[in-house]
Amino acid sequence: MTEQRKKLIQVQDLTVKFGSRRHSFTAVDNVSFHIYQGETFGLVGESGSGKTTIGRSIIRIHPTAGGKILFDGKQINGPIPRQLDQEVTRRIQMIFQDPMSSLNERAKVDYIVSEGLHAGHHGLTAAQRREKVAKALSDVGLLPEFASRFPHEFSGGQRQRIGIARALIMEPDFIIADEPISALDVSIRAQVLNLLSRLQKERGLTYLFIAHDLSVVRFICDRIAVIHKGKLVELAESEELFARPLHPYTRALLSAIPQPDPIAERKKTLLVYDPACHDYTPDNPPAWQEAFPGHYVLASQKELDAWQKLS
């Protein structure tokens, strides 16, 4: 590549802690990565690994304890000017996991989708707002008439589309999708995934795709980061990660993916990750290093040498 790709999001040494100082819990520990403009970046880990916390820190829901988050070159964590805050609120949007609980049951679709416009003092007239809602609904494949209905009148897939319309109406550059399809049925998942990738192509959106289902992540993401107990353990392009997983945790995770193929399932051997397999000592500490071009892993020098030799 001749041209340097633009980094839309840069996360540097991010640390997030919960609880008071005496009983603090480090949910995210020194995490660094960046997301290029227009790509889909996957963040994979089990529940409690801190993947959602990273997403929520980027969108300024959780305060950060250390490190920096840069959006479009500007720092957006910690205290920031009001004007930048409003800009971030508009340009970064989120799609939530459970469409059954993320929509206000007592509000009509019209209000749910346009709520962001009310809050941002965009100075729109009611008619303009209605027009935008209708446009957003038809963009996600719903009928504009649905604006006057309540969420309970819709199926799970339709509700998730409403959630996507709510994000789109703000004309964002960056969308954080937190497990957007795990609550949906198999036949509806494909519809929503296709919708997300169509919107990305049409508008040049950048996605952070948070999930625990690696088969979906492989299909939709350009690059994948694997997170374990608040630390990134491996980051690579998706095909590279699946072809050459280095870290034992990544390998355990990949071995556990259920395959819709009975013969493969019968042959499969489950790997279990045991954190004790690392022989980390003060003079052999783990560090975040590049094993192959674009393929990063958390490893000590000894481990890295061994893994590089193997593959």
Added chain:
Amino acid sequence: MGETEKNVILSVKDLNVKFTLRGQVLHAIRGVSLDVYQGESIAIVGESGSGKSVFVKCAMGLLDANGSITGGSIRYGDQELTQYQTDADWLKIRGREIAMVFQDPMTSLNPLKSIGKQIQEAVELHQGLKGPAARQAVLEVLADVGIDDAARRYKQYPHEFSGGMRQRVVIAIALACRPKILICDEPTTALDVTIQAQILELIKAMQKKYNLTTIYITHDLGVVANVAHRIAVMYAGDIVEVGSCDEVFYDPKHPYTWALLSSLPQLGVKNEPLYAIQGTPPNLFHEIKGDAFAPRNPQALKIDFLERPPMFDVSPTHKARTWLLDPRAPKVEPPAHIRSLSQRGGLSHD
């Protein structure tokens, strides 16, 4: 699986279930027939609303008050379960003969009782043990399901357990009843992939150890490929295809099974749209005419909209409810994804 162990343990014939909701009648199960064999593991696959949970709830007498069985029979041994009226009748079956593991271990345990006490309840009721003997049985079953340090864990409460450990406790409770049939309703949907794999291994090991018959209810075809000997695919309150695991994955016959398999991201090609089933499942408040999947099937035949197809035999173990199997039907090729799956299966057969 040898032919020798083909004793039918649970036999469902032409089952019909209707619910009454706000004065309207919803036809949730539309004439389902299925035989479950002793010792096998069968998976019922379908989307939400396809009736798979209602189907097994009928076998345990757990239908909601507004639902009723309007026709057909469910035979367990020499008992006709559709005749059961009172809870006293059902207590002979529930837990004792057929036990169930639910989807969400967060909600199926009592948060106010220690897990040891919760398992002991089942032990005392079903194995007739008391006092220290019952406690000993609890410790054994805890060790059985892979919970270490059972004596300490006995006194702990559900909130002190992780999701995977809680699901192990739920399985322990089900096993403590010494059932013949274990129904697992989406047993791993709420769990992480690594934990999911462990729980599935556990259920398989328990099945072998106690010679259980297991019925899985799930929408995850990856899980199915791992655990099931046989698969029944449900759509809109009806079983549209049933066959051995290999037959359904490598040689599916019903267009809905084709569509379901094709839409899996595991089989998708990057940067190309996934195959997506258009539309939504039919509204079961209306009477369905013809093949329920026809409106979403781009290759539907004319007759699919007029008359409900019968079950056609593909092989002694494989049946599908589609007009495509009628000798008069035109030849319709399955989609490319399915053909490549079949090749994968075919290659490794020799």
